[in-house]
Amino acid sequence: MSLRDRASELVDGVRSVTAGERTKRLVERVRRVRDGESWFDKRGLDTIRRRPVDDDSIERRRRWQRFLGVAFVGLLAAAFWYPLVAGVGVVGCAAAAVGVGAVRGRFYCNHLCPRSGMLDGYVRLFSRGRRTPDWFKHPLTRAAVALTAFGLLGTGLHAAWRQGGSLGVPFLTMLGVSTLVAVGLGVAYHQRAWCQICPAGTLSHAVHRVAEALGRDSAPRVEVDADACVSCGRCGTVCRQEIRPGQYAEGEVTDHGDVFSPGGLEGSTREVDGVVDHADCLQCAACVEECPTDALSLDEE
Template identity: 30%
Template sequence: MLREKLLERRKRQLYTWIGLPLVAVGGWFYPWLGFLLLGCMLGAVGLSFSRGRAWCDWMCPRGAFFDLFLSSLSAKRSTPAFFRSWPVRIFFLILIFAVIGVQWYLNWGNIPAMGLALVKVLTVTTLVGVLLGLIFHPRAWCLICPMGTLANLFGRGKKPLLVAPSCVGCGVCSRFCPLKLQPHFFRQQGVMGDGDCLKCGSCVAACPRQALSFGEKSLSRQVGSVRL
């Protein structure tokens, strides 16, 4: 079951990763391609209202690229905890939107220049993501990605991962999670209160006790105990 799940996910990512070089490389020659980035941003946030960070699983071209091409090169170390702290995440969120806002303000009405501004942001953040992926784990950037942060905020509690009492805390789920989250830490609560879950289902397929599943249980009582 695990093998089939991982292969299915990989096949989907093989279709979407191409969007990254299309914009990050092609955008320097055809700046209007930069506006495709807006579609990705809207997709991540829009889908979060019903399915949490599901967009970031395989629909995000950059996330797919990281999974496909950095996995064999990454040191696969644990990402420092401060990366997921809200001050750091909000800083990157404000920084990225401020950079785009200033560039658009200075070039308002100049469509190629506005598109190129998006291409530049995508290129720089992707290079940072590759560096982090090599030093830590492939998806390290996704922990501070501004769109991921918004999807976390807006998608909290949507299609939550349920943790059954049969969970023994073995940690196998964490080994197969793209973001190295730890569902077994929430076995006492019965539901994973971590908004960064990508809903990929890898942990569900990997659990030897079949203790994980996706459901609709409310997370309202878990918000205060979310691990960041």
């Protein structure tokens, strides 16, 4: 049976089901396949016609990531010789993440963080590309990691102060240990797994949520065209934060909660209207580049 015949049968079957506006859109998509107007290539459903991608933009981004990665390695090397450099680096990066988070969400984490450049530019080459467990992204896990990191740092600084030692050593220890953990997670799962529990990222997330609650959030959002989205799920496979942008096309989503969520830490199900308003979105546009139907867009202005 030809593709046209199969599509015609599917149209007839779908038309017999009443499931609201979503069913109507599904019927329209199948009709496009039947009439040759779809984004599917005429050779079959498995040959998706991809829209042109700005290769120069991608290459510039990769060069920037490699530069950040080299800069981070240089920071580590300098910190081993002069531990106070680690203190300046840790405090500076955390302050930048929080400051940018107040107005741009987690923009810093993808575009300016030196460690993210190392993870994307180099660790990516050795990563297994696996999703992390659900508990890994739970707010309690993130809070536990942040409290442990800051608690140990505070204890180390207090001990160094009392003993007259270098205040840079606790920062160096924190920077070195967290980098080893980040690389290990990047190889075992995907290169940015650490970013899901990074203490600085957690602070940025919290500040962003406060800005949202106060109505002062101006972070760019990925938008989903529900008519163009075919629910292929490819956007979710490339998201560094394991968000599934396609699910925001219409209907309802359930996010991991936080203290600002109506459902508390357990999260809650809410209606969405085509805007990916997830507070952990890195605004990297990887999902936009991967979308085969041009259903996603990101206004970075």
